Amino acid sequence: MAKAISMQALQRLPLYLQYLRSLPAENETNISAKALGNALGFGEIQVRKDLSSVSDGGKPKIGYLTADLIRDIESFLGYDNVNDAVLVGAGKLGKALLSYQGFRAYGLNIIAAFDRNPEALGKDESGKQILPLSKMENLCRRMKVEIGIITVPAPEAQGVCDALVKSGIKAIWNFAPTHLKAPKEIMVKNENMAASLAVLSKSLAKKENMPQQI
Amino acid sequence: MAKAISMQALQRLPLYLQYLRSLPAENETNISAKALGNALGFGEIQVRKDLSSVSDGGKPKIGYLTADLIRDIESFLGYDNVNDAVLVGAGKLGKALLSYQGFRAYGLNIIAAFDRNPEALGKDESGKQILPLSKMENLCRRMKVEIGIITVPAPEAQGVCDALVKSGIKAIWNFAPTHLKAPKEIMVKNENMAASLAVLSKSLAKKENMPQQI
DNA sequence: TAGATTGTTAATCGATTAACAATC
DNA sequence: TAGATTGTTAATCGATTAACAATC
Structure with a gap:
């Protein structure tokens, strides 16, 4: 536990978590690396290696305790203490992200949005404020916001x-x-x-040596 | 040209393309691997290797001809012949994707959306039809649609x-x-x-051995 | 010509997988 | 005990980078 983890393994952890959370709580009190791997299309050795950076271990013959594993992954990823974020660009995509309730489960809380267009300002359907850009620095510093989400058109992004x-x-x-x-x-x-x-388009054009899922 | 390409290289190609397209057409008639790499944060050797699968080559001392390179990448990725797609799930995210004009530049054309909710049916703001799921198979087969986009909640996705x-x-x-x-x-x-x-959250929690950009 | 830049071959690095000993 | 399953060490595989010869 608390070992180094590769970037790839880090990005697989939320997939394990998603799957574990989707299991009916009563039934599945434990799960093997093999079962987890089968569910997600990974090899069992990879699953064990990935989980070894996070959990202090399964038990031979039994596997991992589902509830512990969920807790360990959440804690490893820092999902248990919420990160505040601001979003810039209250267009369609921005508003979709603003309204999405699911981010809570990943420890992300968008506290407000900003837009340069005066027409867009005010309360969003989500109940969150859309503010002028001039208020951004002050709010971010006051609330110690550490994450910024950019959903403006490409030319404005920089x-x-x-x-x-x-x-x-x-x-x-x-x-x-x-x-x-x-x-x-x-x-x-x-x-x-x-x-x-690019991956989708290429996969349609030529079948050769493409993985099935990515 | 027409060589094997790694999955990673394939996913970098659109980034080169984005950057090349953003250049003012008149000025930059050619560009070196070094300049391209600097702009995107890649090494020049990687850029040359990536481009070697796509283009039939730059010229020593001059670099690549911007216009040719754009054409070669587009053609390699199949962006020059448009792929039709359908989208399922006309919620906020689905509608945001439906309205996004930018997909055209990547050869993607969403021809219609489907939703199980009768309230959602009809013409979207984007002008595209939102149809009942019962019409999906017929339309896809008739139009030979090869790409499906899923923007429904997790429990309905399978x-x-x-x-x-x-x-x-x-x-x-x-x-x-x-x-x-x-x-x-x-x-x-x-x-x-x-x-x-997960990557963002982890990067805030611990600074060690994180790449700057991903 | 000298120098910038190319493409490729070989070396390095990192991630995945195989092999295997440990254990409940 | 035997068998399922674990974690780790070593081998393999694939991607990136370094070195270098070719060329305009």
């Missing part, structure tokens, strides 16, 4: 990124289809729809 | 996946936070927001 950095944000979740330049201490996670489409 | 497969779809773009079981000849690309959040 400017928004700069403003978020200036507001003291530590990590950026970028939905704009463009590469952002940010100081090296700021983590940027790109939600790369174009890359996904 | 059923929708099965229905898409039954409708003759060949590739699935899954936005539901759940793993799908599909026949092995069907390619499934998961848009994994939970995995992204």
